[in-house]
Amino acid sequence: MAKKKQLTVHNKSDKPDNIVTSEHKTIEDCLEIEAQLPRFMRDFFIYLKNAVALSTRLAYLNDILFFCKYLIADNTITSAKKVSDITIDEFNNITARDVNYFIGEYCTRYIIESQTSIKVVENHNRALARKKSSLSVLFKYLYRDEKIKNNIIDGLNPIRLPKPQPDAIKRLEIDEVARLLDVIDSGTVFTDKEKVYWEKTRLRDRAIILLFVTYGLRLSELNQLNISSFNFSRGEFKIYRKRGKEVLMPINRTCEKVVKEYVSLERPKSEVLDDENKDALFLSIQRTRMTPRAIRNLVKKYTSYVLGTTSDNGYSPHKLRATAATSLIQQGFSIYDVQNLLDHDNVTTTQLYAAHKKNVKREIVNNFEWIDE
Template sequence: MTTAEGVQAPVQDELQTTAPGRLMGEYLQHMLVERGLSANTLAAYRRDLLRYQRFLAAQDAHLIEGVTRQLVSAFAQGLATGADGQAPLSPRSAARTVVAVRGFHRFLALEGTTATDPAEDVHPPVAGQRLPKAISVDEVTRILEAVDTSTPAGLRDRALLEFLYSTGARISEAVGLDVDDVSVDEVLEGPAVVRLFGKGSKERLVPLGSYAARAMDAYLVRSRPSLAATATAKNSTPALFLNLRGGRLSRQSAWSILKTAAERAHVSGEVSPHTLRHSFATHLLQGGADVRVVQELLGHASVTTTQVYTLVTADTLREVYAAAHPRAL
């Protein structure tokens, strides 16, 4: 787990240049220690607040007490167009940035650092809804079967991709797993249940399908021991998925594994680890799964986040209807 000490130094190095920046460093430290944010979420907040710090400096707002609602609103309105003097952001990125700024000012007000919260009534721009991209069951199957399992690395790759599609795990959750998070006995006997640790270190249990369980069994018995043997005593790790040096597999390497398999399977378009997660959810709903069950499996805090997948399946229903019904068109 990322420690407070491990994050504090780089945050303060870049934010200590101004008084507001130092307070932003304190806020990020609070979010790490008290809220348990993941390293990825914390890094995103840090980028957003650095942008806000540069904006305040450009406006000669050197003291946080001098920040007004009008100033925060001007910053928020300029994110999408670059009117804040920096590169334009997409609607979603702009919305996330405003959320980070609102959280920062709310923190200062609750701590008594400032008497008021100038960002309280500033709202993020409405982001357009973007449907998640899913691929067909046939395309998923082709990708999984395109992996060459004649080598230890190939057995690992097949187990990883089967795992991602079987559980709907985020790539960070998969590469963050340790061997103890998957019971070998359960994998052999089935059906296995895997512990996943999502955003904010929230734990959830997800079943592991039979195809993934067999691939995991082959990896654990025939591949992982040889990969682990390449590690030095210093680099020894309990990680479930190992790289060729016996260390924990990185997210970048996992992405490359999927990209290579997709190319071999001649699956066109952008295919990422998140594509398998989207496909997992979409195929479950198409098969009749309840949206709240899918919500639990994905680890979404709100069912509203999961309901976007129902729009995907509705589009599929319309396409099938238009193609099959004699009086649809």
């Protein structure tokens, strides 16, 4: 068996090496999928590379590969035995009706069968809408590039997505956040066996939770944090958001305190770490950068104690993002300030977290009388 080559990073950008390495892995995944797809899509790959975020590029390619595999299994449009053998002439014969059947009938529920198991996959409307978007981008490009003769996009069926309801947004209330922090600090909810682990990670876990509920960070943003991300003398830290946006965040006294305590009192010293993890902020017991899954499980575990449920039903980091948004608005910050802090593309997203203010005008008027009775 050939020995796996060691990856080294020659980084001349401002991005930390861990982010460059993570992006490289995603790019490799994209290239692996592109190698399986038909050759006539090569120009589309170049378009996709420059038109959308890296994570979106990977998601689109996965959806297109899935569609092409469906075409081969269906055996009515193509005679190809491999995805790469599908021809542009065969793609030219695909109609809006074919795509509508694929999304509306096949994708809603299908079976993946292996030698040892049968897996039933069901997709809700949000997942179906993503697949429709992926195929729409592909067919729109092929038509624009004059590779196919008909623009079938207008014939695709609409997919109704439920309108977000403010009351349905899952989040912790301010008193529940206080209880959450108390659970981490006291450890009284844990068994003797669980306390052994808790005592080794208490300061780390507290710092993670406080960064989530203070800044509403995305999971990827927190996972990528390094010690070098923080400049305490300037009172700020750097994060990398979607689409590669580099943002400086001011750090308040609470978060500065908990991060410093974790680094100085609990985190393993850099000299005992390998080069890959020397700069990583949040480390596992194995002294490697915590994975997104580990962080998600940690958050779900702690929130489950506050909610009185199982770890599986605890809140995800995204629910703490909603918690941060709601708490900031409750403290009186404008939705535009909160939109800026949380990096919402559209202020209507932020407005959902202001649902508790639906009676605010009545309260203001009732408490602002010009004439005393």
